[in-house]
Amino acid sequence: ITNEDDVFALNVLFTAMGAAPTLDGWSGQGGDPCSDNWKGIVCVGPNITELNLSGLNLMGTLGYALDKLRSLMILDLSNNQIKGSLPFQLPLNIQKLLLANNQLIGVLPYSLTYMSKLTDLNISNNELNGNIPDVFQTSLTDLYLGNGFNISSGTISALPPSPSPSGAESIVPMGAIIQEPLIGSADSEQGLSGGYIAGIVAALMIIILVAITVILFFMWKSKELAIKSKDACFLQGYLINTNTKFKHRSISDTATMKYMIPKGQKARDVDKTINSGISATIFNFGELQAGTNNFSQEKLIGEGASARVYKGTLKSGKVMAIKNIDTSAHMVPDKEFFDVLMGISRLRHANVVELVGYCTENGHRMLVYEYIDNGTLHEALHSEEDKNKLLTWNIRIKIALGAARALEYLHEICEPMVVHCNFKSSNILLDEDFTPRLSDCGLFALTYFGSQCQLPEQHVGSFGYSAPEFALSGVFSAKSDVYSFGVVMLELLTGRKPLDSSRPRAEQSLVCWAAPQLNDIDALSKIVDPSLKGIYPAKSLARFADVVALCVQAESDLRPPMSEVVQSLVHLVQRASVTRRQSGDELGLSQRYMERQDVGSE
Numbered sequence: 001i002t003n004e005d006d007v008f009a010l011n012v013l014f015t016a017m018g019a020a021p022t023l024d025g026w027s028g029q030g031g032d033p034c035s036d037n038w039k040g041i042v043c044v045g046p047n048i049t050e051l052n053l054s055g056l057n058l059m060g061t062l063g064y065a066l067d068k069l070r071s072l073m074i075l076d077l078s079n080n081q082i083k084g085s086l087p088f089q090l091p092l093n094i095q096k097l098l099l100a101n102n103q104l105i106g107v108l109p110y111s112l113t114y115m116s117k118l119t120d121l122n123i124s125n126n127e128l129n130g131n132i133p134d135v136f137q138t139s140l141t142d143l144y145l146g147n148g149f150n151i152s153s154g155t156i157s158a159l160p161p162s163p164s165p166s167g168a169e170s171i172v173p174m175g176a177i178i179q180e181p182l183i184g185s186a187d188s189e190q191g192l193s194g195g196y197i198a199g200i201v202a203a204l205m206i207i208i209l210v211a212i213t214v215i216l217f218f219m220w221k222s223k224e225l226a227i228k229s230k231d232a233c234f235l236q237g238y239l240i241n242t243n244t245k246f247k248h249r250s251i252s253d254t255a256t257m258k259y260m261i262p263k264g265q266k267a268r269d270v271d272k273t274i275n276s277g278i279s280a281t282i283f284n285f286g287e288l289q290a291g292t293n294n295f296s297q298e299k300l301i302g303e304g305a306s307a308r309v310y311k312g313t314l315k316s317g318k319v320m321a322i323k324n325i326d327t328s329a330h331m332v333p334d335k336e337f338f339d340v341l342m343g344i345s346r347l348r349h350a351n352v353v354e355l356v357g358y359c360t361e362n363g364h365r366m367l368v369y370e371y372i373d374n375g376t377l378h379e380a381l382h383s384e385e386d387k388n389k390l391l392t393w394n395i396r397i398k399i400a401l402g403a404a405r406a407l408e409y410l411h412e413i414c415e416p417m418v419v420h421c422n423f424k425s426s427n428i429l430l431d432e433d434f435t436p437r438l439s440d441c442g443l444f445a446l447t448y449f450g451s452q453c454q455l456p457e458q459h460v461g462s463f464g465y466s467a468p469e470f471a472l473s474g475v476f477s478a479k480s481d482v483y484s485f486g487v488v489m490l491e492l493l494t495g496r497k498p499l500d501s502s503r504p505r506a507e508q509s510l511v512c513w514a515a516p517q518l519n520d521i522d523a524l525s526k527i528v529d530p531s532l533k534g535i536y537p538a539k540s541l542a543r544f545a546d547v548v549a550l551c552v553q554a555e556s557d558l559r560p561p562m563s564e565v566v567q568s569l570v571h572l573v574q575r576a577s578v579t580r581r582q583s584g585d586e587l588g589l590s591q592r593y594m595e596r597q598d599v600g601s602e
């Protein structure tokens, strides 16, 4: 009789692929694949070791349970029409993963890098994008591309000569096909090929940059380098230039939150039972599965480095955001998971997204949050749909104040304090009236660090927000959150992204470009978001900029605590409403007019 987990995985796969008629013998529920010779299956004893399903006209998606096939060595689903993204959880013992010629989208899951036995990977001719993990360049013999991968991030040296001469920032255009395997592709008969030379040059550059990093680190450590904001810019620039990845950083104790209990609540004997004290509902997997249409693509609302988020409707009719954490990449033991969960479940603040429940059935790690339905601040500021037009100056101050209050709560009211560690505009969700709600509070310890307190490569994506001390030493503190908050304020002020490689070099790092201009009122009016069309009170802008300048200081001790930031922003909001009343609120003047009055009155 076939292994129970293997049967479950095939049942899920069969359903996800729309019960394809070409899958002879397969079933969506139960069955005995090994004894009943299900199409394309090879077993050794009760375990499925091969799935050979190439060219069977299969559609649908790959489902969510492939990782249950623990003995699977060959997975061949090439030449079908499979859609959707690659599941986070793939079978870890796979040697051959053949998915070419399908319609797969999204990024490569991080779990791929954990597949130590993987020797053949063919994912050509799909619509995949994102980064290619470095590990593929040394351990695989057969990696074909034909997708939209971003091949920056330090991977360039092992790649064949790029069609574009732009070096480390090269992008393989969507649909471009690199025919040669990445490894062993150099044509030895022609001596040193362009790609080989490029590889050597890139390797030399990396060595030089690493040496610079080490020297800088020791200078910084011994306090011989008084880091002023100019130096911070240098560091930011350095990060852009090299796409440096900082691996295996430890996190300071303040950031590893275990029991986050807002002051006033009693810390009960939290260790006695593993999940007592968690103020959240336990959901069964079936309900979440049903509520998200079997975690279908249409219900997927977002994807971060460590989780996918689905919009789901519960039995009660309530709409929720269900965060399915990638367990294959982040094996957090139960005890730690419940510890963290207990803390998160107790967070209650008007500007913090509330955890409603969770599900740990079948090894899943799912968090159920209230659904916030107006997108993220990042989308509002940077999407191409002109959404930023809705963000008037006063709304921007309101968002900054709400987000500041959320951080103040985490830093100064919760006990022990909670350091967010991943504060950025895509973690600020907006509700209908643009009230900001901070998401992922307390989650960093769970999704990134687990028991080893290590930083994975994906965090590189948030570097535009990272404080210099974190980039240099990996140490996080509440003051690092304050820096990230300053970067988000700069985003609000300028409408620009923290790192933007499409801009001229001197403007790629937002902090680097904007910080020197914050104290100059003329310069300020030139860096302000053009989509505000000049409609803002100049004084309000200047005060806002003052707060930013304090927050993004390179020396962490000089940054203000969040309670001070809140106070400054409260003054701004109060001032804005007084000015508005004075300028004729009651007379029914338009917002635009009133704000023009505000500009004039400053």
Ligand SMILES: Nc1ncnc2c1ncn2[C@@H]1O[C@H](COP(=O)(O)OP(=O)(O)OP(=O)(O)O)[C@@H](O)[C@H]1O
Pocket: 301, 302, 303, 304, 305, 306, 307, 308, 309, 321, 353, 369, 370, 371, 372, 373, 375, 376, 422, 426, 427, 429, 439, 440, 462
């Ligand atoms: N409670 C929620 N309500 C509505 N949408 C949400 C909610 N939580 C997350 N999302 C959506 O899911 C997306 C992904 O969220 P997630 O926190 O997993 O990734 P991220 O913040 O973009 O990256 P990171 O992995 O660095 O946290 C968000 O950008 C947002 O669009």
